[in-house]
Amino acid sequence: MDGIYILMFIAGAALGFGASQLLRHRLAGQKIADAEEKAKMIVEAAERKSDSLIKEAQLEAKDRLYKMKSDFDAETAETRDELKKQEKRLLSKEENLDKKNEQIEHQAKENARMERELQERESGIAKREKHYQDLIDEQKRQLETISGMTAEESKELLMQSMENEARHDSAKMIKRIVAEAKENADKEAKKIMATAIQRYAGDFVAERTVSVVQLPDDEMKGRIIGREGRNIRALEAATGIDLIIDDTPEAVILSGFNPVRREVARLSLLRLIEDGRIHPARIEDVVKKVDQEVEVTIKEAGSQAAFDLGVHGINNELIKYLGRLKFRTSYAQNVLQHSIEVGFLCGAMAAELGLNVKMAKRMGLLHDIGKAIDHEVDGNHAEIGARLAKKHGEAPKVVHAIAAHHEDVTPESVYDLLVQAADSLSGARPGARKELLENYIKRLEDLEGIAKEAKGVANAYAIQAGRELRVIVDGGKMSDDDAVILGKDIVKKIEEKLTFPGQIKVTVIRETRAVEYANK
Numbered sequence: 001m002d003g004i005y006i007l008m009f010i011a012g013a014a015l016g017f018g019a020s021q022l023l024r025h026r027l028a029g030q031k032i033a034d035a036e037e038k039a040k041m042i043v044e045a046a047e048r049k050s051d052s053l054i055k056e057a058q059l060e061a062k063d064r065l066y067k068m069k070s071d072f073d074a075e076t077a078e079t080r081d082e083l084k085k086q087e088k089r090l091l092s093k094e095e096n097l098d099k100k101n102e103q104i105e106h107q108a109k110e111n112a113r114m115e116r117e118l119q120e121r122e123s124g125i126a127k128r129e130k131h132y133q134d135l136i137d138e139q140k141r142q143l144e145t146i147s148g149m150t151a152e153e154s155k156e157l158l159m160q161s162m163e164n165e166a167r168h169d170s171a172k173m174i175k176r177i178v179a180e181a182k183e184n185a186d187k188e189a190k191k192i193m194a195t196a197i198q199r200y201a202g203d204f205v206a207e208r209t210v211s212v213v214q215l216p217d218d219e220m221k222g223r224i225i226g227r228e229g230r231n232i233r234a235l236e237a238a239t240g241i242d243l244i245i246d247d248t249p250e251a252v253i254l255s256g257f258n259p260v261r262r263e264v265a266r267l268s269l270l271r272l273i274e275d276g277r278i279h280p281a282r283i284e285d286v287v288k289k290v291d292q293e294v295e296v297t298i299k300e301a302g303s304q305a306a307f308d309l310g311v312h313g314i315n316n317e318l319i320k321y322l323g324r325l326k327f328r329t330s331y332a333q334n335v336l337q338h339s340i341e342v343g344f345l346c347g348a349m350a351a352e353l354g355l356n357v358k359m360a361k362r363m364g365l366l367h368d369i370g371k372a373i374d375h376e377v378d379g380n381h382a383e384i385g386a387r388l389a390k391k392h393g394e395a396p397k398v399v400h401a402i403a404a405h406h407e408d409v410t411p412e413s414v415y416d417l418l419v420q421a422a423d424s425l426s427g428a429r430p431g432a433r434k435e436l437l438e439n440y441i442k443r444l445e446d447l448e449g450i451a452k453e454a455k456g457v458a459n460a461y462a463i464q465a466g467r468e469l470r471v472i473v474d475g476g477k478m479s480d481d482d483a484v485i486l487g488k489d490i491v492k493k494i495e496e497k498l499t500f501p502g503q504i505k506v507t508v509i510r511e512t513r514a515v516e517y518a519n520k
Helices: 002-147 151-199 219-225 227-239 259-275 280-309 316-327 335-353 357-366 381-391 396-404 414-428 437-452 480-497
Strands: 210-214 242-244 251-255 457-463 468-473 505-510
Touching: 151 480, 210 259, 219 227, 219 259, 227 242, 227 259, 227 280, 251 259, 259 280, 259 316, 280 316, 280 335, 280 357, 316 335, 316 357, 316 381, 335 357, 335 414, 357 396, 357 414, 381 396, 396 414, 437 457, 437 468, 437 480, 468 480, 480 505
Parallel strands: 468 505
Antiparallel strands: 210 251, 242 251, 457 468
């Protein structure tokens, strides 16, 4: 019984396994069929898509081909039009060239004809010239026979006569022009100059380029030098000034280009000598204090100068630069005093001419402001001063007057000329500027030498410190008219060969002496 169950179980299991296998085969077949169907559908879709892409590509290729053909046709048409235009232009140029060739040929023929006519005319002119020259030569021979003189002698006589006549006429014209100018300007110019000089006569103090400090005794020199020279080195380093200690008894010389620093050194040394404590630390303290005091003095000097002239509103920095001129000299003339003089003179002349007096004084006071720093900055003092004035807010007229007061810049107004004139007046007055004796003698000799070089001069004398030159001429060799011309020639040579401040008056003196002797 158990075996039957077992057999039945085995048979059932076998039948179940067979059924399951059959079912699997059927399912696998179904899946394969489905896969084949899907593959077929995919292939059909791909074929359809490929057909579509091929058609699209064909259409796009046709479009591109059509577009390229259209572009080619357009370019071809454009090229054809351009070629036609060029062909027309070439034809036009050919026609123009043909016309020009015809004109050139016609002009060449005309030129050839004119050249032949000119040659014929030249030939006729040459014949007439020869005929006239023969007549002139014949006339000259007849004139020489009549006058008893050759042609060269007659020409020389005529030229001398014309030269004398021309010199006589020119001398008369010079006299007339000078007389007219003096008649109109001499009185007014003298009045203006005299009034300007009368209103101001500035004090003159001779300044030197070095300062000398007197010592109580020669032992003080050793204390100033110090051990191994430490004191003198400290003083020179603090002030920037060289101390010269030589054999000069009881004196020390201070030398330096900066006049302000030289004054600081002088005052510092005097205080150290008075105090008696001379050592590097003390030297630095004293120099610092004196430097501050000198700065105050500089500002006060500039402010006082502006106040004296009635010039207000000047920038504080310009006031300081102006005050520094107190320690600056030019040809031994104190530049601050010179600037004040020029300011007064400019104001006086401006008042006489009816101009702005305050403006003229301002220009005169500031005209040499560049000399305050010309030893520190490159350039001439007029250019430096103009830059300073412009930097610190001065009016353009003032700036230009400063730049033009030595004619480095062309004058543009009456004020510029007033500053030039006042500057010359202040520097040229007697005693304003000192010169070395050698230079003074050399200038006098040069003046007399220029006059003596002229023909007909008997003697020449430079007087009034070289401000006047008197020339004595031989009355028998030179007429009054010749004396006028000689004066002009000498003045011209002096202006060309010499450099001098102000002006030099040239006086030509001619006299005729009649000497007779009474005998018994």
